[in-house]
Amino acid sequence: MTTVTLSVASREDVTRRALSAFKGEQQGAHISFSSVELLWQTMTRKRWELLKVMTGQDAMSIRAAARRVGRDVKTVHGDVHALLDAGILDRTDDGKIVFPFDAVHVDFTLTAVA
Template sequence: MRYAIIRIEPNLEADLLDMGAAFVDALETGGYQGEVFTFETPATLFQAITPKRWELLDRLQGKAAMSIRELAKQLGRDVKNVHTDVSRLLDIGLLERDGTGRVFSPFAEIRTEFTLKGEGQPIAA
């Protein structure tokens, strides 16, 4: 089962350390660690994954691949706008295309991790 983790991490160094630790753990245990999509700020996350894109992801979650036209029809949206949103989600890696060009969500589950803390305050482990 593939799953995605969407994370806000303003500290690039901390994010790289976390990814390095996950990589070492995966090497040692052979366990799948999920696929992580990191954004530096809430603003960058919500710029990339707008409410309409969240809705699109939700619609595709656990469903068979479909054409952009069919997806637009199901969402009651303009095909051009859905195409733009699908393109952005493909660029991010949250959607994929099958051999016929239809789009799908490759993840059985998408998790989000948001930690807000005051500047200079350590995060409790």
């Protein structure tokens, strides 16, 4: 099973993880956001629904994804492009979209504001 971790991480954390990977240390799949606000701005409720129906599935057309979530193709198209721009979805050579993971783990810590 391939799991991706969505996390909030500083540039230093991402750099440290990349350097460790270059040394051959397994890091797992990560998609990092610079803030919790950016994570939630990118991962809206509708976009979570898309990921849910695409997790563990083969590549599909935007129209097929829209059918699976029961939404209009035009609005799903906008959400798909936001997820593509964020590096969460991939596009195949034949133009289909894919979320190449079987599971999603979300990891961040909420701390008190001083």
